[in-house]
Amino acid sequence: MRILKSSFAVVERRAEHAVKFFYSHLFWHNPGVRDLFPASFEDMERQRDRLFAALTHVIAHLENETLVPYLRDLGRDHRKFLAGPEHYAAVGTSLIAALAEASGSAWHPQAEKAWSEAYQVIADAMMAGAAASDDPPWWDAEVVRHLLYGEDIGVLTLRPHQHFPHLPGQYTSVSSDRVPTTWRTYSLGNAPRADGTLDLHVSRIEGGRLSTALIRETQPGDVLRLGAAGGQMTFRREDRPVSFIAAGTGWAPVRAMLEDLAEHPPDQDVRLFVVARDAAHLYDRPLIDAYADSLGWLSVTYITPAPGQHRNQATDRLATALSNRGLWPDQDVYLSGPPQFIRETSYLLEELGARPDRIFYDSVPASGKSQDDGSRPMGFGEWFLNRPDPHWHNPSGRAPREY
């Protein structure tokens, strides 16, 4: 353990180099493996972040009992990328080569032995998780309805070919043959239905290849692939009042939780804040108004920017609205929306007295771009000082877990 941690501390300082070397080594020695990875430069950048985020997670949790279940879930979910035992061996070889390269003179035989053994434990746990799972590697799901709200927002209703287990508030990863090997996370916009159908709420991002394909090209009859549902933002039934705060299509998981609460009403009052870039983007307003009229425990506040202001001014207006409402120390708060919106709002809520352990959200990366603002990839120094939320689909937290 000690050797791994101290050796990783050296590699971490040269993370960008290590990860680039790793992929170059892997693809050079195993040309066929390249096809399993995204073709686009942006997506490969995202993939590099993901690998490093997963490695960091593993090293940080070496002595934690959650590590093996996490790795088993990760292995189960990697089946959708067509990962087989031969790939685990190839990855191990390239990983050791990359660690040695990045460590320079700090690399020594004990480090190589410790990493080789550790990698074998990781690969064995992942392969065991993959072999033990009764889930399919992915779920094929037919698009049965494609509703557009304006030009860039759509709700796609899918019918999975097999039962797709999920809880209200969770997300899935989505892939389309129109953009091969690209997977993006989308929240599920409905509580489980008797007919098994699912809604994806999609906001098209300029330059976002999958979101553009889903909004502009996908049609009823198309078949998408879904990874297993995951995510921690599911409703906790506690003896406390609740606030939901949703921005943009971050409304989707909140809608799923509210649908469930409409069926099984809570004992406590629920406040809902819905934030959008303009009135036209309050695309589910008729349903929300109907809920506000019929559910006595629900109060709703809509927030959009002042006329002529930038879309993010809605977040400032939300801050004012939240500051004017009390009771934050007593509340459970569920937050959903763009990553920066979640960061700012959770920070504000803590300032207003909300307890950090009662603010719930998932780090669902923005679809389509490698950074929030879509600008150039970060240099390593920036990355280190301002690490982005890991761009990977955290497979843990799915319920029920059956090992």
Ligand SMILES: NC(=O)C1=CN([C@@H]2O[C@H](COP(=O)(O)OP(=O)(O)OC[C@H]3O[C@@H](n4cnc5c(N)ncnc54)[C@H](O)[C@@H]3O)[C@@H](O)[C@H]2O)C=CC1
């Ligand atoms: N579970 C979750 O947290 C979910 C997150 N999302 C994410 O929500 C986003 C939705 O995108 P759109 O509907 O196009 O939203 P949008 O771009 O229209 O933004 C909606 C509102 O969020 C706030 N906002 C956006 N960017 C901000 C920033 N950088 N700083 C402060 N406030 C900001 C603004 O008030 C804006 O009016 C995507 O990034 C998606 O990945 C979507 C579904 C679920």
